[in-house]
Amino acid sequence: MASSANVPEIPQDQGFISFYGNLPEKHATTLRFFDRGEYFTLHGQDALLASRDYFKTHSVVKMLGYGVKKLESVVLNKSHFENFAREVLLVKHYCIEIYTGSKSDWSLQYQASPGNLTQVEDLIFGSTDITSQVGILAFKIGTENQVGCSYIDTYARKFLVAQFADNDAFSNLESLIVQLSPKEVLIPPGDAYIPAKVVLNRHGLLVNESKKAEFSSAETVRLLNRLLRFKKGQQESAAALPEVDLEHSMAALAALVKHLDLMADETNFGQYTLLSFDFTQYMRLDSAASAALHLTSYGSESSIMLTAKSGAPRTIAALLNKCRTSGGQRLLAQWIKQPLTDKNRIERRLDIVETFVNNVQLRQTITEDHLRRMPDYQRLAKKLQKAKANLQDLFKLYLGLVRLPVLVDCLLEHEGEHSAVILAVLIQPLRNANEKLVKLKELVETTIDLKQADQGEFIIKADFDDQLGELKKELDESGLKAEGILSRVASDLKLETSKSVKLESNAQIGYYFRVTLKDEKNLRNNRNYHTIDTNKGGVRFRNSALEEVNEVYLRVRREYEQQQSSVVKEILSVAAGYVEPLQSLNDALSQLDVLTSFAVCSISAPIPYVRPTILEKGSGNIELIQVRHPCMELQDGVNFIPNDAVFEKDGHRFYIITGPNMGGKSTYLRSVGVAVLMAQVGCFVAASSATISIVDAILARVGAGDCHLKGVSTFMAEMIETANIIRTATKDSLVIIDELGRGTSTFDGFGLAWAIAE
Template identity: 30%
Template sequence: MSPPKLTPMLQQYLEIKEQYPGTILFYRMGDFYEMFFEDAELASKVLGITLTSRSHKDDANKIPMCGVPFHAVSGYLGKMVKAGYRVAICEQVEDPKAAKGIVKREVIRVVSPGVTTEDQLLDAKNDCYVSALVLTKKSNKELLAGLAFVDISTGRFQLAEIAYPHNNPASLVDTFTRMRPAELLIAQDECKQLAPITEQLSSELGQLCLTPRPDFQFETEAATTTLTEHFKTSNLAGFGCDQFTVAINAAGALLHYLHETQKTELAHIKQLTPLHQSGYLIIDDSSRRNLELTETLIGGQRQGSLLAALDATQTPMGARLLRRWLLFPLQDKQSIEGRLESVEELIHNGEIRRNLQQLLSEVYDLERLCSRLVLGHGNARDMAAIKTSLAGLPSLHHLLAQCSAPLLIQMTESFDVLADLHELIDAAIRDDAPISLREGKLICEGYNEELDHLLLLLRDGKKLILDLETKERERSGISKLKVGYNKVFGYYFEVSRAQAANLPEDYIRKQTLVNAERFITPELKELENSIITAQDRRLELEYELFSEVREKLTEQDHRLLQTAEILAQIDVLTNFAELAVKHRYCRPTLDQSRSLDIQEGRHPVIERSLPPGRFVPNDVHLDQEAQEVLIITGPNMAGKSTVLRQTALIVLMAHIGSFVPAESAELCLVDRIFTRVGAMDDLRHGQSTFMVEMNETANILNNATTDSLVILDEIGRGTSTYDGLSIAWAVAEELAQKDKLGVKTLFATHYHELTDLAATNSRIKNFSIAVKEWNDTIIFLHKLIQGATNRSYGIQVASLAGVPDHVIKRASEILKNIELGEYTPQGEPKIAKSAGRKKIAPQPRQMALFAPPYSPTVDFLSSLQPDDMTPREALELLYKAVELAQKE
């Protein structure tokens, strides 16, 4: 079979495709983006479009082909990228009318899961990071990871270094799960070595696009050069990053990748920020999941999470900032107090708060709009959105200037209302401008003299010709001079043959008729040419003017981004104030003690799901003197887990500068919040429920400090009762004694034996969730009270859950049997007794007055290990036992 014949166009396609391996090439042909060969077969399946062929359908060498219309490319592009593919956009960079031979084409950008500015691909409320990873050996026991993250849609560029033990990359994985990048770059030669890490990250993050890159880009010299040339500095000391040698390698490779894929200067990436681990309250990935900070534990939905409950922000920038604050809670008291003071002022001044929110609701996503302009993707509608956003800034600044909180004053002083940029867009860009930049109707009349003239020609061309006719009648003195038109000569002046001799000298004869003469003048031909070419020139000029405006805005991108950052902070703070007013939150008091005292605390998520007034608030006090570890008992569904979680969430909310759902809250700053909640197999890592429990418990015991808060819910349920009880006891004991000061801990359990711990340590106290027994059932009071309970009420809960009555009755009988003892006097297991079975009268028993005499037979039998015997050995030992008994 002969190979398929390649046209010049297909040869060009394959040459460009070769330059971009690992991508799907969207190749522009007229009004479509076409794909060929394997790309077409893949894209047709992913996009659900028809696969055709380039040649005749009966041709054995037909070339697979499919295409999508250019005006709808964003939707198709979104499907490809969300499916995990990288797409190279190849455009015609030459006018087909002026092309000699095949039209010149070039890839103008590459879109990938982590590198995109398309609205259809971005979640307005989440950052979209592309990351890079470099690993090196720090010592015989430790590895050093260099990480870099960029959100190209906002220009945020961060790096970090993390040291971790060879066999425990938990801290590295935790950073990735907090940042949640969509794409990860690694060196090509490191793919096999990094496979265990990348597989774990893919498992934790879901769909992670892995992108191998040339090794030289990760080398120190090349990476440093890439960074310093971009930032136009001699070194990176000014960013506080010069000591991050390994992370700089990752950052340089990442920036090189962005330059290569975006084909532009990336001017909106203006600084490199260290992602410090210190200075923030640490909540590991397991605890973030258990507390459902950003998504629910079941289903992974945003709705039902703490983030969703706290997010009533007005702008996308504010929503993203709130998420970052929640994932990186502050630990600096002064910074937290600065936020709290701002929130308090906005609570007390409701009119300013409401007006700020109204103005913020009219602000679009300035961060991403600015980035689109800088990258050359922005259109006139993006500029119109920027203009609308800037229109309210003077009023917003005026409102802010009335505030007295130090943080708000600082924002006021830094606030740039960008009046000149608003004026520029308002004067230049039409409100009804289309998305396309090549269709005209972009620029306002009055902005450019030449464009105004072209618009006049297009709108009033015939009138201008008639005006010239009137002018020439007056100049020539020939009242019957008239303008005509034909396809051969275009426009002309016509007069009678008798009057031709009286025409001015600049008239040029073009045609002689029987009774008339036709002439042209330079002015007439110039006007005609202007009218004929006006539309093409108008489209060209409007694009040029738009590009000039875009360039002027791009030059001021630092001002736009700074204002966007301030607007995001105002948005989050007014959001906190609105939540506090609407849901009766109080300002937490932060002190230097090591105690937590929450009065009438509530769960910020569960409270909203119940009718008003139905949620039962609870008090929680923890200190490191008299009440450090609380052992909380009570039935399922009574509310133990709610009390535990709400305590952690109240502490967390205080650390992000929010008011909290409580009557009052006096809190110390904590360094970490640990949780061990629920029981669930981790099938991705082949771990059982018990193994997951023990991993999380080990992490707590190894890393909790005296400044930490620990939340434990049902330790030891994944193994046998006695093993679980023993482990739970030892864990509680260790937390009460760790570093001689112990760790503030809430410990919910069904092991009632743990309540005996309170007798062994004065810092351990027993609490329970109150219930009321009524008519053989129970009523949950959901109230935390001091003192232990010795009942779990499991059978009553089972009844409430709808377990059949006869099963409930039988369970009650079995429970009574167990409580009376394990065996009947006849040796029958009491767990098997039933009221419906024949009762055997008990035989009287007399307790012996003296201890039984020593028995060699009993002693011999008690020393045996039957499980370790062969049948023959067992028979021989049985004969020996009989022999001993006969001697007695």
């Protein structure tokens, strides 16, 4: 996967080997990285894991030390570190520790877990955006299986809480886990949590236990008063919020705040929102259904970008992901796990998708001209919030804001069908955000030198500050003097100015002359000039006159940058006051991005998708004509044969599918489930026509899965999952069971299937 060529040698330091050997024992699911400035290293079993799972070759492993004291080591440049650390945290669900120091003097600098990336966000997402949700869930079980849950997304700065009664199999908890997709779970110790751990293990979640004393709601109000961002005119007391009455949820929230140590960082104060999460407003999905329908994972692989070698998408998330923004990709992953059960909300999404399907110019203009040029406003807002932004971030933000009024005008041009929905759902939120951010756009135009920014140099306009203006004059004078020297040098070397010999400068060494390698002979053995360096781009050199000018230039430039830094700090502080409208803008753009993505996906299929007719929940009718599996039909060499599926409230509600092996039975079952799910997400479906009654749940049992890895037989796994289905299903649920009774003999399996069917 990655090359080990041109990697630096790790210093042969016995002191480090001794230090490493004396580190406290760690779990195999925690990796220790050592930051050595220009690169990172892994050692021991961590190094072997990186060579096996990331580099895919043992040749990158080098031995550190001599004699009997040797230590396996792997070097990762910064790009490899970012990629591997993201994979470790978000795919493997491991934890990482990052040490800094030298020789035998090292200290733990950063820690991160799948649900808490706060300390390492800037390190591992330095050159890319976060495209998936990152959150951590905690729950407390009370009497009569009352479950209080709290979810924290530190990236989006939000708390979600829910409290509900559950059954012995914790079906509601599992639905909530599927809908929120936490990367990590925090629970108290105790036997009461053993059945719930079975659910957590099914999802492969990292589970941490915290002391029971941490799960106390006594301090929650005090913590929330510091962390919450109250709305204008709202009473600034968490005690007045209805969510505070959810005792078990508040206890779980308090435990999470302490676990994440949110109170230690003042930039968290007044930044979080608290919301109740009603999982009943979404279709219930269990882990088996999510896996069977390949929503976001295929086998052991999980990614919103997951595709086969042929380029065909292998998951529904990858299929629908035509998003142009990082925020859109995050929202898409959320929507797929949270299909709607409200007919009006579904129809609203379908109206907008239909508009973009029918209006080709509008769709292409939005996706190609506008959305693809929008930055990740959520990430930029957070950098401003944490005082980690710079002028380049402000310029990125500005480039998107400049396009915003044009984007709004583009949407306003649509005056046909569904224009009222477009106005309410898309235009108004964008217009409101634009109005609130006009001053921020003006701030950037007033302070940043936009011409220089276009060239990649981010500086404050000289006329913004009197002292900067004086220093800029000195810099310009140095530039004019250097230009004059260039003319004399060109004449002396008998070369053409600005063609054969050029005057250039950079931030590190200032002004210098450069000639091509072809003209180097004119410079050779000339004592009036001294060479700085030679490379394939030519020879860089100076004479004594340019040395004097450059010395003044570098001194003034340092003074300019020093004066500019205080101005920049003040500007970024003002910009940080616009975090809330930037978050609102991110939400509006993300929604637009996902809905246009649905439209692009619908019209780019081999046979265009159709708009489903949605019936109220309880109607009991599903009619899918010529339904196809949207991922399967995109694979190379597949001639997909569509099928019908018809369910009637007072007629056929139960089907037994039979046929030969490899006949397409499982694909047919999945096609029906995927069509219903896509419709309730708000997307068109792969069929020639579709009428779908809203279902409250999709419950599935397809394949033996990896039950052998979990220490249970195929038959036991089948019984557990089937029992969960029977316990959870209602008259409005869609149940998909493939090869019921496969884990036992044919005779017993038939009897079992018959009993369950009845």
